[in-house]
Ligand SMILES: Nc1nc2c(c(=O)[nH]1)N[C@H]1C(S)=C(S)[C@@H](COP(=O)(O)OP(=O)(O)OC[C@H]3O[C@@H](n4cnc5c(=O)[nH]c(N)nc54)[C@H](O)[C@@H]3O)O[C@H]1N2
Ligand SMILES: Nc1nc2c(c(=O)[nH]1)N[C@H]1C(S)=C(S)[C@@H](COP(=O)(O)OP(=O)(O)OC[C@H]3O[C@@H](n4cnc5c(=O)[nH]c(N)nc54)[C@H](O)[C@@H]3O)O[C@H]1N2
């Protein structure tokens with residue numbers, strides 16, 4: 092009998108509750124997880140990433156021991172090495188020669204001790220995180236307006252509002268359970284209007300009443316115009332403005348000046364005046380309005396201004412601190428919020444205090460009894476890696492992030508890490524683009540093993556629980572930090588025995604000399620017992636003493652955390668991205684996420700099921716541009732910027748507008764030879780937040796001609812160095828590669844054969860099948876009647892469903908005569924070719940859906956009844972709708 096533990100999903104900032112069954116014996120497989128019906132984020136639902144978590148737990152590529160300079164060593168020895176080096180560089184070069192580069196995926200307790208060690212004990216504020224690439228602009232936007240980094244809204248507001256403006260968010264794929272809650276609310280209350288603002292047509296547009304496909308980077312003009320239009324429309328809340336805000340006049344004047352007319356605003360944004368007016372009239376009519384924004388706003392050289400342009404509109408109309416109203420920045424990572432709470436950014440101190448706040452660093456110093464308190468801001472992520480390349484930062488400890496893939500201009504990141512004297516990487520995985528650069532590797536426990544708290548997008552603190560044992564010598568991140576701290580001589584301040592002790596201290600700091608001055612106060616937990624901590628039910632902060640139920644919504648009393656308690660309007664001038672297209676670099680590259688992958692695929696890449704929806708890295712390009720550049724759908728494309736090159740498959744689609752291309756961020760060098768798109772992104776950042784402009788880079792595209800396309804399925808891994816392109820597509824058995832090679836057939840066959848090991852060369856037999864008509868070559872290797880490899884090469888890019896081939900690699904699968912033929916000719920007649928997988932939960936493919944529609948199925952519900960697609964997590968519903976033919980009556 093398995094026991095069931097409640098924990099929180101390690102993926103997105105929705106923060107869904109998950110039930111994980113723990114088998115009695117480690118020999119048993121982990122059963123599929125289910126959604127926690129009691130968790131107020133998801134009420135039992137999970138998206139496809141969440142529901143396939145069990146399949147990602149037992150990975151073959153776990154980092155199991157500490158490693159120093161390539162050798163496995165004991166923790167004792169690894170920690171000694173690190174402690175000695177940090178002590179030496181701090182002595183010789185000062186504390187700022189050390190830096191942490193952390194992640195919104197570590198737990199609050201990990202974050203708290205890292206921040207305390209660096210800022211209070213080593214004496215440097217060089218503690219930055221991947222949240223710099225993600226949330227930094229939203230943080231500064233809130234702080235400028237409210238005096239604090241406070242998310243005003245909650246998830247219910249998304250269901251209660253009558254107008255939801257989704258800006259720069261593809262929530263259907265990136266916050267799927269919230270999206271489903273929104274879709275359900277709209278179904279219940281059809282008058283609710285949804286507007287999506289995104290240069291791209293995304294799955295999120297599926298529930299939109301209006302999609303504004305603005306020119307990249309022009310959002311501030313939308314909200315600038317809405318601000319002064321609100322005056323003309325008479326929808327200002329003058330009482331709120333005068334009682335609770337400052338600076339309205341200046342912001343309004345600036346808005347008038349920068350977007351004086353509807354024409355000028357629409358023109359700047361590249362949309363029609365009618366569409367713009369539609370948004371404006373819904374805005375005017377609808378007091379219950381929420382603006383929901385994410386990376387299309389934050390990842391910009393003027394991201395902070397865009398956030399404030401949004402907030403200005405809400406302040407002007409008093410649409411904040413009320414049910415169904417407010418500017419709602421949605422967080423990406425599971426604990427981006429927790430990191431902000433502990434002060435885990437280089438320009439924060441601790442517990443929502445800043446270096447700039449008078450008395451703050453003395454307060455924290457007193458509380459921590461810190462011997463070497465940092466007193467000034469440290470280096471933000473991009474500056475940090477630049478300082479590393481300049482030799483100023485000599486030791487970096489990277490924890491739970493993969494900067495070789497996610498920071499802009501990854502060639503610069505490589506140079507920085509090469510220059511750095513000691514690169515320490517704490518990760519769960521042995522092989523990532525960043526672990527390859529490490530001098531010291533610390534094996535970390537991961538989700539299901541580690542214990543602590545996370546905070547989701549609506550300020551809700553939930554427990555992630557350590558339910559499974561740590562593999563090998565993997566240890567918790569907080570433990571490794573405390574061990575290093577002890578080596579540096581700080582025994583008593585880092586003698587925690589459990590995460591409970593850390594959390595209680597964090598709670599005590601949040602309430603220390605607070606008295607309502609700071610928004611972040613979880614004083615109620617400062618006395619909690621270990622039993623209470625273990626039983627913690629999800630709760631929204633602030634949770635001050637005497638208010639155990641937490642706080643659902645902020646600013647209900649119109650009081651803000653500025654010195655005079657009033658919110659601030661910020662004058663905004665809309666500007667374009669720093670790099671726009673030029674004749675030499677004619678395209679704007681937009682980057683983002685796909686539905687079933689998470690970041691650098693270190694977890695989702697372990698679940699074969701999740702790779703079926705999008706199996707390879709791609710670049711989305713408009714048909715007009717594709718035609719002009721002679722780029723065919725699915726063909727290989729070279730995409731270059733002034734910083735580097737990537738090789739991606741073309742996805743010809745009207746979802747992007749001409750002159751714009753989109754590429755997902757997930758594929759790393761572990762999965763493909765040249766698909767890291769951050770390589771192309773310049774290190775251009777917002778001057779206030781330091782957040783990179785990852786959504787807008789200049790590039791050019793070129794078709795890769797004179798090549799053949801193919802697939803290789805093999806029971807052993809292969810080194811595909813001679814190929815122009817390869818991509819490893821994770822599969823149930825063996826290794827499935829999509830490849831592109833030069834057209835010389837004989838050379839190809841010889842070089843392909845040379846890839847296989849000795850056993851395959853000398854034993855067993857190679858069968859070859861050539862079809863001169865189609866110019867296809869097919870090779871199969873059979874050893875003792877068991878299939879060990881298949882190679883298909885064809886002149887054009889083609890989709891080949893490899894599931895059946897891969898299944899034939901399974902151990903013990905002996906081949907029949909008909910199998911042999913089928914392998915060479917193609918998939919056998921009795922196996923259905925499903926096409927590309929649309930519904931990951933039930934593995935339903937495009938061809939099955941098309942067939943059902945031809946047979947008369949006319950709705951998503953009927954498709955679900957017949958094929959089950961869309962009936963589990965619902966993530967594929969937006970795509971399923973696209974298969975349903977729309978019949979409209981023509982008016983003649
Ligand atoms: N499946 C999946 N879900 C995830 C993640 C994942 O890796 N995979 N990661 C999580 C994380 S950490 C984050 S931060 C979130 C991100 O969540 P989102 O922000 O929703 O995701 P992105 O795909 O990065 O970008 C959102 C949209 O911004 C649009 N955009 C680009 N430029 C502009 C612009 O100038 N203006 C406007 N209005 N829009 C623009 C893009 O076209 C894109 O559709 O997702 C979280 N959820
Ligand atoms: N071009 C472009 N670049 C972007 C973005 C974009 O939209 N476009 N988005 C940006 C955003 S919003 C984000 S959030 C980043 C994400 O980018 P990254 O943070 O670089 O990506 P992840 O794959 O999440 O990296 C997490 C790493 O931590 C490891 N890990 C997981 N759990 C643990 C743990 O508990 N402890 C330790 N020690 N390790 C662990 C994983 O194995 C993995 O190697 O990318 C940013 N970069």
Ligand code: SF4
Nearest residue numbers: 100102103107138141
């Ligand atoms: S929406 Fe999906 S990925 Fe996000 S927390 Fe919920 S189950 Fe996890």
Ligand SMILES: [Mo]
Nearest residue numbers: 224225423424
């Ligand atoms: Mo993120």
